[in-house]
Structure formats: structure tokens, C-alpha cells
Amino acid sequence: GAVVSQHPSWVICKSGTSVKIECRSLDFQATTMFWYRQFPKQSLMLMATSNEGSKATYEQGVEKDKFLINHASLTLSTLTVTSAHPEDSSFYICSANPRGGGRTDTQYFGPGTRLTVL
Amino acid sequence: TQLLEQSPQFLSIQEGENLTVYCNSSSVFSSLQWYRQEPGEGPVLLVTVVTGGEVKKLKRLTFQFGDARKDSSLHITAAQPGDTGLYLCAGVRAGNMLTFGGGTRLMVKP
Numbered sequence: 001g002a003v004v005s006q007h008p009s010w011v012i013c014k015s016g017t018s019v020k021i022e023c024r025s026l027d028f029q030a031t032t033m034f035w036y037r038q039f040p041k042q043s044l045m046l047m048a049t050s051n052e053g054s055k056a057t058y059e060q061g062v063e064k065d066k067f068l069i070n071h072a073s074l075t076l077s078t079l080t081v082t083s084a085h086p087e088d089s090s091f092y093i094c095s096a097n098p099r100g101g102g103r104t105d106t107q108y109f110g111p112g113t114r115l116t117v118l
Numbered sequence: 119t120q121l122l123e124q125s126p127q128f129l130s131i132q133e134g135e136n137l138t139v140y141c142n143s144s145s146v147f148s149s150l151q152w153y154r155q156e157p158g159e160g161p162v163l164l165v166t167v168v169t170g171g172e173v174k175k176l177k178r179l180t181f182q183f184g185d186a187r188k189d190s191s192l193h194i195t196a197a198q199p200g201d202t203g204l205y206l207c208a209g210v211r212a213g214n215m216l217t218f219g220g221g222t223r224l225m226v227k228p
Contacts, residue, residue, distance in 0.1 A: 043221040093160050109160035
């Protein structure tokens with residue numbers, strides 16, 4: 001089956017520092033990857049759509065200068081939380097759409113990254 | 119803005135009971151998906167429903183898509199403790215983006 005990994009699985013950082021989270025599709029190529037944020041006891045909220053080789057599309061209310069997304073290859077997208085603050089503490093989850101073939105509406109989710117900003 | 123409302127938000131039942139989770143929207147989606155999420159993990163796809171009126175079964179889980187493709191339900195028969203988790207519905211919109219419902223947190227007590 002299609003596998004998506006995230007690294008790190010959890011990270012603790014000091015306020016004001018930047019944190020990079022990686023999302024990799026391990027056995028397929030992904031033209032599109034999505035980044036979600038999930039606060040405790042809440043559902044997933046789409047932050048941005050990441051397309052390989054082009055700029056990410058951000059959802060309304062998500063600061064693109066704070067959440068930098070890079071999709072440099074068909075198997076890797078990165079989310080960098082810049083100048084992190086305690087309110088950025090959350091569970092960040094990525095998903096990936098396989099390139100070509102299969103159902104176009106299938107997204108495979110990563111295991112998530114727990115970010116805690118002190 | 120397309121919104122999906124799930125109900126109930128929380129459900130605590132005894133093993134062996136039946137339950138139904140509802141997912142409602144004022145908008146039409148091309149398809150709708152149901153996911154289950156365990157704590158500290160990403161959501162796992164259970165089913166995708168595409169056609170209005172469609173019914174899909176996955177062992178003790180029955181999924182239904184409304185005729186107008188605006189609502190869906192998940193029915194679990196004879197719930198087991200292993201069914202405990204967060205159940206999420208998600209509407210598929212243009213660009214293959216997902217809009218998630220608020221989730222239903224299910225606890226099945228032995």
C-alpha cells in the first residue's frame with residue numbers, strides 16, 4: 001500500500017525558533033501534498049496545498065510567511081514553522097495524492113508530527 | 119465556505135450496542151470519505167462514497183451517502199472496544215481538497 005512518512009514524529013522547541021517538518025511519499029510519486037493542523041480534541045484543518053515545482057496555495061487565515069512550504073521533488077514536501085510561538089503548538093499532518101493511476105481522490109496520510117513550543 | 123457538521127461529537131456506549139454517526143452539509147460534494155483516527159496518528163481511510171443513495175458495508179460498519187450527496191451516515195453494529203477512536207467525515211471538493219467534519223469521538227466500554 002501507499003506509505004507516507006513524516007519526520008520528526010515529535011519536536012519540542014523554544015519560542016522564536018524555526019522548525020522544519022518533512023513529509024515523504026515512500027513508494028509512490030505525489031504531484032500534490034496537503035498540510036493539515038489539528039489542535040487537541042479538534043478535527044483536521046487544511047493549511048495549504050503543496051504542488052511539486054510551484055508555490056503552495058494557502059487556505060484563508062494561514063500566514064504563508066510563517067508556514068513556509070517547499071515541494072522540491074515528487075516525493076518530498078517540507079513545512080517550516082518560522083519564529084514558532086506557543087500558540088503554534090499542534091499536531092501537523094501531511095497527506096499525498098499519488099501521481100497518475102488509481103482514484104484521483106485518494107489521499108494517503110502521514111502519521112503526524114507533534115510540535116510543542118515552549 | 120463548505121462546512122460539514124458531524125453529530126454527535128462524543129459517544130460513549132457499552133460493547134454490543136449499535137450506533138449511528140451523522141455528517142451533514144448544505145453543499146454538494148463530488149464524493150465523501152470516512153476516516154478513523156487513533157490518538158497520535160494520522161487518519162486512515164475507511165470508505166469513499168460517490169453516488170447519491172450509495173450504501174457500502176465494511177464488516178460491521180455501514181456507510182450511506184444521501185440521495186442529494188449532501189449528507190452521510192456511519193452505522194456500527196454490535197460495537198466493540200476496538201472500535202474506539204475518532205471518526206471523521208470529509209467532503210471531497212475541487213482540486214481534490216478535503217473538508218473535514220468536526221469529528222465524533224467514540225468510546226466503547228467492555
